[in-house]
Amino acid sequence: MSRSHDTADHVAHQFEDAGQQFVASTFGTWLFLVTEIMFFGGLFTAYVMYRARYPEAFAHGSHHLDITLGALNTGVLIFSSFTMVTAVHSAQVGKIRRIFSALLATISLGTVFLVIKSFEYHHKLVEGLVPGPLFTYAAPDARHQELFMSAYFAMTGLHALHMIIGIGVLTWLAVQAWRGRYGAAYYTPIECAGLYWHFVDIVWIFLFPLLYLLGRS
């Protein structure tokens, strides 16, 4: 197969050159992230609406969540965003080995986040705070606190699903990086996966204060 503009095998045939491919790929990723904003946006809207309707119950509900674990997980995610951007930077400056180790660090931190999250979920289960038939928590406004817990599980659950998918994608990239597939000339998949990973981090940056912090003072 002949290519007139770029003979590198990482440039797909429909693109003029590696630069155009990079811009098209990142733009496509951003368009996907815009749909993700609206995907999470529906849940954020539901949260804002019910919090406006039942402010006291939502304030009481936030007291069920563990701020220490929430803050710790925020730090873990921010750290993972830093290692993610380190992977991209390593590719840009051609430090091939460090791409792999930075991706591995990101995967590990993402896993730590999910482990801490699962401990929180288990704790809620034991306390009877999981909405539905398992909800046994008793209080005058328990029904409305259940609404808060529904928002909590729906939003953090969807967020955790995104983390699991992200870890899957990064694992694939780490294998490719181990094989030396990426470098200064080609790192588009790492950049695109990074955009997705940082977006998931941003979602948590909003979830943490909304669910854990508001109503504590």
Next chain:
Amino acid sequence: MRAYLFVFATLLLLTGLTVTAAFIHLGAMNDVVAMTIAVTKALLVLVYFMHLRHSPGLTRLSVVVGVFWLVVLISLTMSDVATRGLLGVPGK
């Protein structure tokens, strides 16, 4: 790389700040403070980690459009919820 480290440290600092501020009683201002810090953190991630400062205009426009529609979604919904009780009509 130094810029990334600085952003990383700032994000951790802002996380500590928002936790501290959550325990100070400010009334409705607690929401404002928490959201201001969250938006600042999100902007740092967008501009530095997601490379918006080096991105083409088309990419930046797509981000603005995404946030714009989110604002439409939340503000139109809330304008309905907040004003529905004002009308003395059945089925409100």
